[in-house]
Amino acid sequence: MxxxxxxxxxxxxxxxxxxxxxxxxxxxxxxxxxxxxxxxxxxxxxxxxxxxxxxxxxxxxxxxxxxxxxxxxxxxxxxxxxxxxxxxxxxxxxxxxxxxxxxxxxxxxxxxxxxxxxxxxxxxxxxxxxxxxxxxxxxxxxxxxxxxYDPVFRFIPKTFCQNCPTLLQIGTAPHKNLSRLIAAIEGIVCTLVIVGPLTSELILDLKIRQIKYRSYKSLSRQEVVQLYMDCDIVTFVSTYEGFGMPILEANATGRVVITSDVSPMNKVAAGAAHLVDSTNILAIRQGILRLIQDGVYRQHLINNGLKNARQYTxxxxxxxxxxxxxxxxxxxxxxxxxx
Missing domain, CATH: 3.40.50.2000 (Glycogen Phosphorylase B;)
Structure with missing residues (x-):
């Protein structure tokens, strides 16, 4: 066969x-x-x-x-x-x-x-x-x-950088909701790492809001995995998805994730992510701040994520x-x- x-x-x-x-x-x-x-x-x-x-x-x-x-x-x-x-x-x-x-x-x-x-x-x-x-x-x-998820995503412990956390955003298509994420983190001391091509409008928005960022395109699989390992928070507040693989990749790597409280993301996350209204900029901002400031809550989600990932090998x-x-x-x- x-x-x-x-x-x-x-x-x-x-x-x-x-x-x-x-x-x-x-x-x-x-x-x-x-x-x-x-x-x-x-x-x-x-x-x-x-x-x-x-x-x-x-x-x-x-x-x-x-x-x-x-x-x-x-x-x-x-x-x-x-x-x-x-x-x-x-x-x-x-x-x-x-x-x-x-x-x-x-x-x-x-x-x-x-x-x-x-x-x-x-x-x-x-x-x-x-x-x-x-x-x-x-x-x-x-x-x-x-x-x-690909087994190359595996648990690698990392000390959370509370003073200036690295946020990893996978995808830049309109439904990935990057414009609201950018607005939500304005004034938060952090570095936003973006995987995907940026429009001139998004670049201008990042500059106007004085957000420290790095962007990448055409990365190898191992380079993407390394970005997960190096980050502190995975952001995935899409307005629409068919599944939501970055949630599981974050879970498997041991990184805390914030995602949208809509299906299928909330089903895939299953208590292993902070859920927010993806249309509400303030809710996204408050969620990210909680993940930065509340270490006990953050570790709880990470532990749940490691368990959740085992169901989706x-x-x-x-x-x-x-x-x-x-x-x-x-x-x-x-x-x-x-x-």
Missing amino acids: IVSYLFRSPGTGHSIEELFGSVQRKNEQQGVQTMTISLPHISRGLRSIWYNFQFARRLTSDIFHITGDVHYAIFALPAPRTILTIHDCSLLKNNRNRPIRYALFWLLWYYLPIRRAKIVTVVSEKTRQELLHYVGRIAQKVQVISNG ITVAAKQYKMLYDQLASAHPSTQRGL
């Missing part, structure tokens, strides 16, 4: 690749033969999508796993032997006021791919409920397999995906030749 992991084009993002790269390695350790395939073009416009479609239709494998984002690739692959993973419904939420784009995404990224794929998984119950809302009964086939996620691969292999005996 050969399982081919189909990824979006390089340069689109990193989170999906990191997650399923870990799943792939774990399953290889269990004797599963795998291949990594990346689509050649970033999905910008019909031409690039068409080129990707032509590329995908020439692929051969026993089982295909579309790891996310490029859901439309299902139309070029053998549906009975293909698994589709959907991470969130952001394409629908972000285009609610653009009827034509909304209709195209609804049909080609969600409704038809879900209908066609043999197995569909999502990373959280929240995403499953959103799919039921947006596409109706066909989403009843969707299964939830929670993400697992990549080993658990990989086993669940392997069960699905075995299910497809059993339904199609010709895929058994590699076993």
Whole structure:
């Protein structure tokens, strides 16, 4: 049995690749033969999508796993032997006021791919409920397999720097809520470390508010891990997420985290993070100040985080995906030749 992991084009993002790269390695350790395939073009416009479609239709494998984002690739692959993973419904939420784009995404990224794929998984119950809302009964086939954090994130003790803590912010897209975070920490003695590209507006805001910051782009996995180890607080007050991996990465590393009191972040955190209203700048500020000033509370959250992380290991996620691969292999005996 050969399982081919189909990824979006390089340069689109990193989170999906990191997650399923870990799943792939774990399953290889269990004797599963795998291949990594990346689509050649970033999905910008019909031409690039068409080129990707032509590329995908020439692929051969026993089982295909579309790891996310490029859901439309299902139309070029053998549906009975293909698994589709959907991470969130952001394409629908972000285009609610653009009827034509909304209709195209609804049909080609969600409704038809879900209908066609043999197995569909999502990373959280929240995403499953959103799919039921947006596409109706066909989403009843969707299964939830929670993400697992990369084992390179491990507990490294660090003395908290109360005089000038380092805050680590992963992601700069609008839903990451960086503008409110910047406003919330104005006047707090700290260093804000940002991973992701900054707009000119955000840079200007940082300068006007006289916030000490460092920003990084295109980091290696180990460089990101080192930033977690070096920080004191992980900030993750997004207004929308499909899951919330930085919460678990902070938990596993032993760093305290502040996140949004909305699903799925509050479910993933499970008492292992300080929860705030992500639309309330004052609440974010008060939460960060409490994490800086209240050492007992901070350590309580860190201890809870270490326990919480054990429930979301990549080993658990990989086993669940392997069960699905075995299910497809059993339904199609010709895929058994590699076993």
